[in-house]
Amino acid sequence: MRELLDVVLDPDRTQRDVAAVPLPKTYRAITLRKEEAEMFAGMASAEKDPRKSLHLDEVPVPELGPGEALVAVMASSVNYNTVWSSIFEPLSTFGFLERYGRRSELARRHDLPYHVIGSDLAGVVLRTGPGVNVWKPGDEVVAHCLSVELESSDGHNDTMLDPEQRIWGFETNFGGLAEIALVKSNQLMPKPRHLSWEEAAAPGLVNSTAYRQLVSRNGAGMKQGDNVLIWGASGGLGSYATQFALAGGATPVCVVSSPQKAEICRKMGAEAIIDRSAEGYKFWKDEQTQDPREWKRFGRRIRELTGGEDIDIVFEHPGRETFGASVFVTRKGGTITTCASTSGYLHEYDNRYLWMSLKRIIGSHFANYREAWEANRLIAKGKIHPTLSKVYALEDTGQAAYDVHRNLHQGKVGVLALAPQEGLGVRDHDKRAQHIDAINRFRGEWPQSTDRHEGCPGPAEL
Structure with a gap:
C-alpha cells in the first residue's frame, strides 16, 4: 500500500506509472459485520450508536x-445512508447483498459476511476491467452512487427506473x-x-439527489421566481438545494433548527429563514x-417572508414529522418532492389539501448518470460549492x-482515506482562489458533540 500511495x-x-504499481492484497475499510446485524434489536433509533457497529477492518x-x-480512494464522506446502514434500519443491508449475490456469478462477490459501506469518493483510477474505454489508470475522478445493470428496457429512458438499480455502498x-473501492465505470x-x-x-x-429532486424535469422542474421551502436547509441535502434555488433564480425559504444554522443559510445568500425551534413549531x-x-x-410565517405568496415547491426529506405541514403550505397546483424520511416513513397528511388544490407529490431517489454529471459539472464550474464542515480520519468514521x-453536523462530513492530510489534490489554484470563501463557507460551523469515542473498533478491540 505504501508504494501505491x-x-x-x-x-x-x-x-x-499507475498501471505498473502492484495492487495490494488487502486494504483498510469501514465495515459492518453480518454477525452483528441484530445488535440493536429492540432499541429506539435514537439510542443506536454507529460507533459500536462500524469497524475498521483489513479486507x-x-x-x-x-x-x-x-x-484508490483519497477521500469519502458520510451520508444519511451511512447512518441507516450503521444502525441496520430500515433493514439490514446484508439482505441487499444477499439478493444481489443471487443475480449472477459476478454479483456473488458482493454477498459477504462483511459490508464495506460508503456512497461517495474522490480518488485515482487504478485498474479498469474489460470493456472500459473512457477511463484510464491515473485519472482523477469522483463517483456517483447509482449502480445499474441496464439489461431491461425499463431503465433506458431514465436509468433510475432500471429494475436492477442499486445504491453503491x-x-x-x-x-x-x-x-480502495470497486465501482462500475459509468x-x-x-x-x-x-x-x-475531501x-x-x-x-x-x-x-446529485438535490439536483434531480429540485431542478430536473424528473423532479420539481424548478423555474425562476419559484418559492421553494427547504427543510434542513443547512444540512447535507438542504445546503445544496439552497444553492440550486439561489443559482436558478428561485427564492429559498430555509427551515433550520438553530441560530447557527440560520446564519449558515445567510452566508449562502438566503434571506427568508425560519428557525423552527426558536418559533416553537410543533x-x-x-x-x-x-x-x-x-x-x-407556519403558512402565515411563510407568507410574511415571501410578500404574501405561498410555496411553489417543497423540498421534503424529514418525512413523518413535517409532511402534513408540507402538503398544507404548498400553493394550489404546487409540488411536494420527497427523497427521504429521516423522521419516519409513515407519512400522514390531509388529502383534501392535496386533491382539491391539485397539488402533486413526486417521489425522487438519487439521480441518473446524466443528472449526476450535470450536478458535478456545476461544482466543477464553480456555480455550486461543497458544503464541507469537518473532516475525520478513516478510523473515526x-x-x-x-x-x-x-x-450535530452542518453541511457534509468528510472522511480522509488514503489522503494523509487535508488540502491535497488541488490542480487549478487560480479557480480555487476565485471561490475560496464559498468553498470554506461551512468550515468551523460545527456544534461540538459532548459524547466522544476513540474511533471504529478493530478486530482486537471486540
Missing part, C-alpha cells in the same frame, strides 16, 4: 469484472469509506480540479395527532456517523 500522491504520475481487494474500475459492497466523473480530495468527495450523493400534538393550527401558523445521526 507514493504513486497516487505524485501529481506528475503517468498512466503507465481483500475484490476481483475486477467487466465494465468496472478499482479506485449501501445496496452493493465495496463502497467508498475505504482505501459511475465515474471528472474530479473538479479546483477542489481538494472537498471533491463531499457533494456526490447529496448534490406539528404533532402527540404521536398520533397532528395540529392543523400549527400548519396554518464511527464518530462521524454518530454526529450525523444526532444532527
Whole structure:
C-alpha cells in the first residue's frame, strides 16, 4: 500500500506509472459485520450508536469484472445512508447483498459476511476491467452512487427506473469509506480540479439527489421566481438545494433548527429563514395527532417572508414529522418532492389539501448518470460549492456517523482515506482562489458533540 500511495500522491504520475504499481492484497475499510446485524434489536433509533457497529477492518481487494474500475480512494464522506446502514434500519443491508449475490456469478462477490459501506469518493483510477474505454489508470475522478445493470428496457429512458438499480455502498459492497473501492465505470466523473480530495468527495450523493429532486424535469422542474421551502436547509441535502434555488433564480425559504444554522443559510445568500425551534413549531400534538393550527401558523410565517405568496415547491426529506405541514403550505397546483424520511416513513397528511388544490407529490431517489454529471459539472464550474464542515480520519468514521445521526453536523462530513492530510489534490489554484470563501463557507460551523469515542473498533478491540 505504501508504494501505491507514493504513486497516487505524485501529481506528475503517468498512466503507465499507475498501471505498473502492484495492487495490494488487502486494504483498510469501514465495515459492518453480518454477525452483528441484530445488535440493536429492540432499541429506539435514537439510542443506536454507529460507533459500536462500524469497524475498521483489513479486507481483500475484490476481483475486477467487466465494465468496472478499482479506485484508490483519497477521500469519502458520510451520508444519511451511512447512518441507516450503521444502525441496520430500515433493514439490514446484508439482505441487499444477499439478493444481489443471487443475480449472477459476478454479483456473488458482493454477498459477504462483511459490508464495506460508503456512497461517495474522490480518488485515482487504478485498474479498469474489460470493456472500459473512457477511463484510464491515473485519472482523477469522483463517483456517483447509482449502480445499474441496464439489461431491461425499463431503465433506458431514465436509468433510475432500471429494475436492477442499486445504491453503491449501501445496496452493493465495496463502497467508498475505504482505501480502495470497486465501482462500475459509468459511475465515474471528472474530479473538479479546483477542489481538494475531501472537498471533491463531499457533494456526490447529496448534490446529485438535490439536483434531480429540485431542478430536473424528473423532479420539481424548478423555474425562476419559484418559492421553494427547504427543510434542513443547512444540512447535507438542504445546503445544496439552497444553492440550486439561489443559482436558478428561485427564492429559498430555509427551515433550520438553530441560530447557527440560520446564519449558515445567510452566508449562502438566503434571506427568508425560519428557525423552527426558536418559533416553537410543533406539528404533532402527540404521536398520533397532528395540529392543523400549527400548519396554518407556519403558512402565515411563510407568507410574511415571501410578500404574501405561498410555496411553489417543497423540498421534503424529514418525512413523518413535517409532511402534513408540507402538503398544507404548498400553493394550489404546487409540488411536494420527497427523497427521504429521516423522521419516519409513515407519512400522514390531509388529502383534501392535496386533491382539491391539485397539488402533486413526486417521489425522487438519487439521480441518473446524466443528472449526476450535470450536478458535478456545476461544482466543477464553480456555480455550486461543497458544503464541507469537518473532516475525520478513516478510523473515526464511527464518530462521524454518530454526529450525523444526532444532527450535530452542518453541511457534509468528510472522511480522509488514503489522503494523509487535508488540502491535497488541488490542480487549478487560480479557480480555487476565485471561490475560496464559498468553498470554506461551512468550515468551523460545527456544534461540538459532548459524547466522544476513540474511533471504529478493530478486530482486537471486540
